[in-house]
Every structure is written in C-alpha cells, then in structure tokens.
Amino acid sequence: MGTSRTFLHLCPWRTRSGISRLLTRNGSTRVWQQSGTTVSTRLCCQQHLLIRCHPSRSGGPAGRYCQQASASWAAGDVSKQEQRLLSRLYAGLIGGQRASLAECITLVESQHKRKRQLAQALLQHVLTHLKRQEEQNRGEPLAFRVGLSGPPGAGKSTFIETVGKMLTAKGHKVSVLAVDPSSCTSGGSLLGDKTRMTELSRDMNAYIRPSPTSGTLGGVTRTTNEAILLCEAAGYDVVLVETVGVGQSEFAVADMVDMFVLLIPPAGGDELQGIKRGIIEMADIVVITKADGDLLPPARRIQAEYTSAMKFLRGKSKTWKPQVTRISSRTGEGIPELWAKMEEFHKARLVSGELLDQRCRQQKVWMWNLIQENLLTHFREHPTVCQLIPATEMKVTDGALSPGLAADLLMKAFSAKQ
Numbered sequence: 001m002g003t004s005r006t007f008l009h010l011c012p013w014r015t016r017s018g019i020s021r022l023l024t025r026n027g028s029t030r031v032w033q034q035s036g037t038t039v040s041t042r043l044c045c046q047q048h049l050l051i052r053c054h055p056s057r058s059g060g061p062a063g064r065y066c067q068q069a070s071a072s073w074a075a076g077d078v079s080k081q082e083q084r085l086l087s088r089l090y091a092g093l094i095g096g097q098r099a100s101l102a103e104c105i106t107l108v109e110s111q112h113k114r115k116r117q118l119a120q121a122l123l124q125h126v127l128t129h130l131k132r133q134e135e136q137n138r139g140e141p142l143a144f145r146v147g148l149s150g151p152p153g154a155g156k157s158t159f160i161e162t163v164g165k166m167l168t169a170k171g172h173k174v175s176v177l178a179v180d181p182s183s184c185t186s187g188g189s190l191l192g193d194k195t196r197m198t199e200l201s202r203d204m205n206a207y208i209r210p211s212p213t214s215g216t217l218g219g220v221t222r223t224t225n226e227a228i229l230l231c232e233a234a235g236y237d238v239v240l241v242e243t244v245g246v247g248q249s250e251f252a253v254a255d256m257v258d259m260f261v262l263l264i265p266p267a268g269g270d271e272l273q274g275i276k277r278g279i280i281e282m283a284d285i286v287v288i289t290k291a292d293g294d295l296l297p298p299a300r301r302i303q304a305e306y307t308s309a310m311k312f313l314r315g316k317s318k319t320w321k322p323q324v325t326r327i328s329s330r331t332g333e334g335i336p337e338l339w340a341k342m343e344e345f346h347k348a349r350l351v352s353g354e355l356l357d358q359r360c361r362q363q364k365v366w367m368w369n370l371i372q373e374n375l376l377t378h379f380r381e382h383p384t385v386c387q388l389i390p391a392t393e394m395k396v397t398d399g400a401l402s403p404g405l406a407a408d409l410l411m412k413a414f415s416a417k418q
C-alpha cells in the first residue's frame with residue numbers, strides 16, 4: 001500500500017457518544033475522545049483513513065450527515081493537480097459547504113470532456129460515501145427526493161419558499177433543483193429568469209440551484225440526477241426537484257424522485273385541459289394551490305373535480321392511493337398537513353420496500369438513458385456518418401429516400417470498419 005499523505009478534516013458536528021473512530025485501511029482502530037462538544041480538528045496522517053462519527057441525536061435530521069472521509073483518486077488517470085481539486089471538492093462537499101456543493105454541480109454540468117471524466121471520478125466517491133452513510137442509517141435512504149411540477153404561474157416557487165422555510169425551521173436541510181426544458185431550446189428560462197424564492201435562498205440550511213442554461217433535456221436530466229446525489233452527500237435530507245409542467249421534463253423528473261407532486265392553480269377548465277393526462281397519472285399527490293380569498297371557491301371546485309377524476313386512474317403504488325389536497329402558500333393553510341401526508345407516503349413506501357425497488361429501477365433507467373445519449377453522440381460524431389448526414393437529411397425531406405432506408409444506410413456507415 002502506498003504511503004501517500006492524506007489530509008483529513010474532521011466534521012464540526014456533535015457526535016452522539018462524543019467519540020469518533022479513526023479506522024485505518026488495514027482495520028486497526030484508533031479511538032479519539034472528543035474534548036468539547038464539537039470536533040473541529042485537522043490531521044495529517046500517513047495512511048488513507050476513514051473517519052466515522054456516530055449519527056447526531058441532537059442535531060435534527062441534518063445532523064445525520066456527520067461522516068467525513070478522505071478520498072483517494074485513481075492515481076495515474078488523474079494528475080496531481082486534479083487530485084488536489086477533487087480532494088478539495090469532496091472534502092468540502094461532504095463537510096456540507098454550500099460553495100463546494102455549487103462547485104461540484106458546476107463540474108458535473110460541464111460539457112468539457114476532461115471535466116466530465118473528473119466529475120465521474122468524484123461521483124464514484126460520492127456514491128461510495130452515500131452507500132456507507134445509508135448502511136449506518138439502517139439501510140434507509142438519506143434524503144427524501146420530491147418532484148414538483150405544475151403549469152407556469154401555478155405557484156410553485158411561492159409553495160417551495162413556504163414549505164422550504166417550514167422544513168428548515170424543523171431542522172431539515174433543503175435543496176431545490178430546477179429542471180427547465182425551455183432553457184435548452186430557447187436559451188430563455190421559465191424557471192430561472194426572475195428572482196425566485198428570495199427568502200429561502202438566504203436561509204443557510206437551504207440551497208437553491210437554477211437550471212443549467214444549455215444542453216438537451218437528456219443532458220439537463222443527467223446533471224439533475226447527479227446534482228441530487230451531490231446534494232445528498234452535502235447533507236441535504238430533502239431534495240426538491242422543480243419543473244414546469246409544459247413538456248417532457250416532468251416525465252424525466254418522475255424517474256428521479258421518490259414522490260411526484262403536481263401543483264394545479266384554481267383556474268378555469270380551459271387551462272386545465274392543457275395539463276396532460278399522463279402527468280396527472282404520475283402524481284402521487286395533486287395540490288390545488290392559492291386556496292385563499294376569492295380563489296377559495298374555485299379551489300374547492302377544482303379539488304372536487306380532480307378527486308373524482310382520479311378515482312378512475314390506475315394507481316402507481318400498492319400502498320398509496322393518489323390524493324388531492326388544497327393549500328395556500330400565502331396563508332400557510334394546509335401546508336403542514338400536506339407535508340405530513342408526504343411523510344406518510346414516504347414511510348409507507350419505505351416500509352413496503354417499494355421505495356428501494358423504485359430507486360433500483362430508476363438507476364437502471366438512468367444508465368440506459370445515458371447509454372442512449374452517448375450512443376447518439378458517437379453516432380453523430382462518427383466521421384463517415386457526419387459527412388453523410390446533410391445529404392441524407394435532404395433526400396429524406398425531398399421524399400427521395402424513406403426515413404427507414406436513410407436510417408439503415410447511416411447505421412451501415414456507422415458499423416462499417418474504418
């Protein structure tokens with residue numbers, strides 16, 4: 001085993017027993033007794049060490065994440081400078097530093113080939129860290145991942161601000177990630193352009209990440225999936241993924257979260273026609289927003305309409321029947337009750353094993369989506385194929401070549417030995 005020096009930074013959270021164990025790789029254990037209430041010490045040592053802290057009893061849900069581990073990177077593949085970068089990012093990330101989390105997300109969002117490789121190296125370590133944390137958490141997931149969708153103006157950001165503040169006050173750490181397909185096609189953004197969630201963004205226990213402003217929906221969902229993992233590693237135990245209910249993005253989001261919440265404004269029937277049936281079928285809870293003042297009667301009516309419409313939908317889960325509820329982010333009415341329902345949902349699916357099954361399924365879907373995306377990139381970048389594409393596309397649009405035959409020809413060019 002090499003004797004590279006590893007820099008360790010112990011986490012500043014309280015530990016239950018006041019004892020942190022330092023385990024060397026060969027298994028020998030050194031027990032280090034805390035002197036005060038917090039641990040905030042830096043060590044240099046000769047071997048790769050793993051520091052384990054017991055879960056916090058007093059620190060609330062956020063206090064669960066008190067493990068710090070040093071990272072060793074596959075030497076050879078990663079230069080010394082890159083190793084230093086990755087170690088710094090990783091230590092900051094699992095130390096719960098918001099700036100490091102932001103930097104890590106920027107790295108996974110990067111389109112630069114080398115940076116993407118480094119991001120994957122980082123993510124591999126993050127996954128190992130999360131796995132260890134989950135084992136210590138009786139095999140239960142560390143974070144509750146919630147997808148939130150609704151048409152523009154449904155009240156999503158106001159809702160997230162109200163719920164987010166309620167949760168941070170309870171001791172949770174909340175991250176908000178936006179998936180905005182409009183930013184891919186138009187360069188503009190439905191979710192990110194205006195100042196949103198101003199109060200929550202100032203809360204030290206909340207982290208809000210606007211949508212990436214370029215790339216395909218596939219690219220955005222890849223980075224959102226990876227950003228979810230990074231948020232969890234940084235100790236965020238509630239991850240809210242927001243999307244505008246106008247396209248395919250909510251289907252992608254439903255494939256990365258534990259619960260899918262659809263927000264519907266108390267608008268007239270015509271607006272509701274625009275909400276696709278498929279999206280409603282995916283919802284675990286439908287929330288009628290703005291149920292206050294003059295909007296209370298229409299909110300009640302729409303709640304009744306959705307309740308009866310949803311009776312005929314086939315549920316996604318054996319343990320949960322989709323529900324329709326009514327809230328006002330302005331008055332706060334119905335919000336604690338809604339959160340209680342969401343926790344009930346999470347618990348029921350955890351106990352039944354459905355939650356873990358769903359997460360396994362999602363991992364597979366994610367892998368295949370990435371394969372699909374990468375294959376397409378390879379295909380388009382293939383030297384012969386990329387030469388043939390313009391003429392082939394023209395023949396297809398002129399009607400001179402059928403799309404099926406054109407695809408066959410391009411595939412043949414792709415598979416031919418060069």
Ligand SMILES: Nc1nc2c(ncn2[C@@H]2O[C@H](COP(=O)(O)OP(=O)(O)OP(=O)(O)O)[C@@H](O)[C@H]2O)c(=O)[nH]1
Nearest residue numbers: 151152153154155156157158190191290328329330
């Ligand atoms: N009366 C009332 N108005 C609300 C409530 N929640 C949001 N609104 C108003 O509805 C409008 C849209 O709210 P947002 O939270 O920006 O909605 P959004 O879904 O995030 O909108 P986009 O960012 O366009 O997708 C704003 O003018 C809010 O003040 C509520 O509970 N009651």
